[in-house]
Amino acid sequence: MTSCIFCKIAAGEIPSDQVYADQDFVAFRDLQPQAPVHVLVIPRRHVDALTEVTPGDADLLGRLQVTAAAVAAQLGLAATGYRFVVNCGRDGCQTVPHLHLHLLGGRPLGWPPG
Ligand code: 5GP
Ligand code: ZN
DSSP states (O other), X not given: OTTOHHHHHHTTXXXXXXXXXOSSEEEEEOSSOSSSEEEEEEESSOOOOGGGOOGGGHHHHHXXXXXHHHHHHHTTOTTTOEEEEOOOTTTTTOXXXXXXXXXXXXXXXXXXXX
16 A cells, blocks of 8 residues: 555664564654553554454454564563553544554553553
């Protein structure tokens, strides 16, 4: 998707503080971090949001989480723990319409969320 900011980040057309990349996924630090570690993990393939996924995306979604867990371990969060967040749509406060997983850690995180 040519107008999508995360597609551009995945393609290297917009710079990012990248922490991991492979054939299918890219992970980079959030521009406005909400925790000492705040990384966004995205599929290179453009998917708008969780509302758009189909059973055919099950492998992608599973590997997205496996990849994010590996990134969490790479960043030293495995011992202390962390949180995955996927915002979806208006009520979920999604602002960038390219599916992304927030990896948050490095401090105790509040619960329940706002
Ligand atoms: P959402 O609100 O859609 O769940 O999350 C979008 C996230 O993307 C926000 O946390 C925001 O700070 C981050 N973000 C938006 N634009 C950019 C950008 O150009 N670069 C990076 N690294 N993060 C971005
Ligand atoms: Zn995109």
